[in-house]
Amino acid sequence: MRVWAIANQKGGVGKTTTTLALGRALAIRGARVLLVDLDPHASLTRAFGLPAEPAPAGVLDLFDRPDSELQQLARSSDIEHLAYLPAQTALATLERRSATQPGLGLALSNALARGGHAYDHVLFDCAPTLGLLMVNALAAADHLVIPTQTEPLALHGLNGMLRTAAMIERSRQRELLVSVLPTLHDRRTRTGNETLKAMQDAHGERVWDDAIPNDTRLCRIQVLTESSLPNAYPGRALSAYRRALDWLLNRHAGLQEQAA
Ligand code: ADP
Numbered sequence: 701m702r703v704w705a706i707a708n709q710k711g712g713v714g715k716t717t718t719t720l721a722l723g724r725a726l727a728i729r730g731a732r733v734l735l736v737d738l739d740p741h742a743s744l745t746r747a748f749g750l751p752a753e754p755a756p757a758g759v760l761d762l763f764d765r766p767d768s769e770l771q772q773l774a775r776s777s778d779i780e781h782l783a784y785l786p787a788q789t790a791l792a793t794l795e796r797r798s799a800t801q802p803g804l805g806l807a808l809s810n811a812l813a814r815g816g817h818a819y820d821h822v823l824f825d826c827a828p829t830l831g832l833l834m835v836n837a838l839a840a841a842d843h844l845v846i847p848t849q850t851e852p853l854a855l856h857g858l859n860g861m862l863r864t865a866a867m868i869e870r871s872r873q874r875e876l877l878v879s880v881l882p883t884l885h886d887r888r889t890r891t892g893n894e895t896l897k898a899m900q901d902a903h904g905e906r907v908w909d910d911a912i913p914n915d916t917r918l919c920r921i922q923v924l925t926e927s928s929l930p931n932a933y934p935g936r937a938l939s940a941y942r943r944a945l946d947w948l949l950n951r952h953a954g955l956q957e958q959a960a
């Protein structure tokens with residue numbers, strides 16, 4: 701099982717879109733995939749068409765009932781091998797509880813240890829808040845993917861996220877592979893290209909040498925339903941996501957070789 705955290709402390713950079721696109725591409729290749737929605741706003745959950753009310757069973761149950769099983773809480777999707785674990789809006793209350801209730805930081809790691817074997821890949825779609833849920837995801841992950849918009853202000857978010865990742869890596873004493881995925885890139889603008897270059901210069905091989913284009917036809921629903929769109933749909937962003945997945949899997953394989 702491989703565990704991915706898709707995270708950035710900045711909102712609107714394409715985290716949920718990335719989680720859906722990578723998850724879907726993995727499932728289409730035949731892997732058993734679980735997407736976990738860790739954002740109380742539940743964008744990923746809604747992309748699957750699940751309403752917020754009444755609150756579904758989902759991530760919160762892993763914190764409330766330490767013996768709950770991932771597979772029982774997960775929902776299947778229209779895509780074969782692709783399951784998801786819904787977020788509830790009440791996830792927002794967890795942060796307060798973590799102050800008084802010790803041990804919540806490993807709730808997701810523990811849930812994976814109990815039931816993760818049912819999946820080849822588990823992807824956490826994180827909220828932009830650096831809190832209990834993100835700490836849980838980073839503690840459990842072997843690969844952190846940071847989607848980063850190619851605009852100057854996004855570089856601060858990237859640096860913040862890299863510092864957080866380094867901090868968590870030290871405390872858990874296990875290597876965390878970190879990859880930076882440039883997103884929402886507009887190659888017609890000078891700012892976009894300069895920012896992409898600055899990102900690559902500063903962070904080297906951690907940064908993909910390509911970028912997910914800003915594709916105005918792309919929305920989260922389309923990421924899931926691409927096959928039902930007319931053939932004329934160019935799907936530029938989605939084909940870029942398939943290339944990104946190859947790069948990410950290669951990096952992962954390289955790390956495992958080093959460890960062996
Ligand atoms: P986050 O999860 O980081 O908040 P989202 O994945 O929800 O970001 O993306 C924010 C918005 O940008 C959404 O409306 C999404 O459909 C759109 N979006 C994401 N990636 C792209 C892209 N490559 N091209 C165009 N729009 C995109």
Ligand code: MG
Pocket residue numbers: 715716717739743826
């Ligand atoms: Mg999101």
